Amino acid sequence: MATKRKVNNLLALAVLSAMIDRPKHRYEIAQALRQRGKEHDMDIKWGSLYTVVQNLEKVGYLEIVGSERDGARPERVIYQLTEAGRAELIDWTRELVAVPEPEQHRFIAGLSIVSVLPPDDVVELLDKRIDALRHIIDGARAEVDKVTAMGLPRLFIVESEFTLAMLNAEAAWARSFRDEIADGTFPEVDWWRRVHAENLSIAEVIDTVERGMAEPEPS
The missing domain is CATH 1.20.140 (Butyryl-CoA Dehydrogenase, subunit A; domain 3)
Structure with a gap:
C-alpha cells in the first residue's frame, strides 16, 4: 500500500530529484526538469511548481540557503535538498519501483x-x-x-x-x-x-x- 506523503504529488518527487546535484532557485529547477524531459515521465503542472517548492520547504525537504539578483529582476531564492528531503526522495522511489498501484487509463x-x-x-x-x-x-x-x-x-x-x-x-x-x-x-x-x-x-x-x-x- 502506498505511503501517505507530506507533499503527495509527482511534481514534488520531480523537484526533489532535480535538487540532488546542487542548490537551485525555482527557475533553475524548472530548467532542469525540462532538460531532463520529466514532463514525459510524470504529470507535471508547471503552474504549480512554485507552490510545490514552497510546500517542500515548509515540511523540511528543502531549505533556503541564499538568494541572488540578476539586474532589475526580482530576487531569486536559492534552495537546497535537506537530509530529510534526500531520505524522502529515496523512500518514495523505492516505493514506486516495488509497489504496484492501480492507475487510471x-x-x-x-x-x-x-x-x-x-x-x-x-x-x-x-x-x-x-x-x-x-x-x-x-x-x-x-x-x-x-x-x-x-x-x-x-x-x-x-x-x-x-x-x-x-x-x-x-x-x-x-x-x-x-x-x-x-x-x-x-x-x-x-x-x-x-x-x-x-x-x-x-x-x-x-x-x-x-x-x-x-x-x-x-x-
Whole structure:
C-alpha cells in the first residue's frame, strides 16, 4: 500500500530529484526538469511548481540557503535538498519501483463500456488506435535510438524503454481484440451484434446477461 506523503504529488518527487546535484532557485529547477524531459515521465503542472517548492520547504525537504539578483529582476531564492528531503526522495522511489498501484487509463475506461458500440464500429475504431499507436511507437523508438547514439547510459533511459514496451503491448492486445471481433472468434460477438441490430433496450440487455449468469451449469 502506498505511503501517505507530506507533499503527495509527482511534481514534488520531480523537484526533489532535480535538487540532488546542487542548490537551485525555482527557475533553475524548472530548467532542469525540462532538460531532463520529466514532463514525459510524470504529470507535471508547471503552474504549480512554485507552490510545490514552497510546500517542500515548509515540511523540511528543502531549505533556503541564499538568494541572488540578476539586474532589475526580482530576487531569486536559492534552495537546497535537506537530509530529510534526500531520505524522502529515496523512500518514495523505492516505493514506486516495488509497489504496484492501480492507475487510471482512458483506454480502460472506454473498454469498460465498449458494448454500447456495435462490434463493426469497434473494429474500425481499433484500426484507428492501432495506426496511431504505430506512429507513437515509431517516434518513441527513434527517441530511444537517438539518445543511445549520443552515448547516454542506458540507466538514464530505462523509463523510455518501459514506455516503449507498454506501447507495444497495448498495440498487440488491441490488434488481437480487433481480429477476434472481425473474424467472429470473440465469444459473445454474435449476441453483441444482435443487441445493436435489434436495437434492444439497456434493460433487456441487462436482463439477458443476468439470466445467463443465473442459469445453472449443465450436469
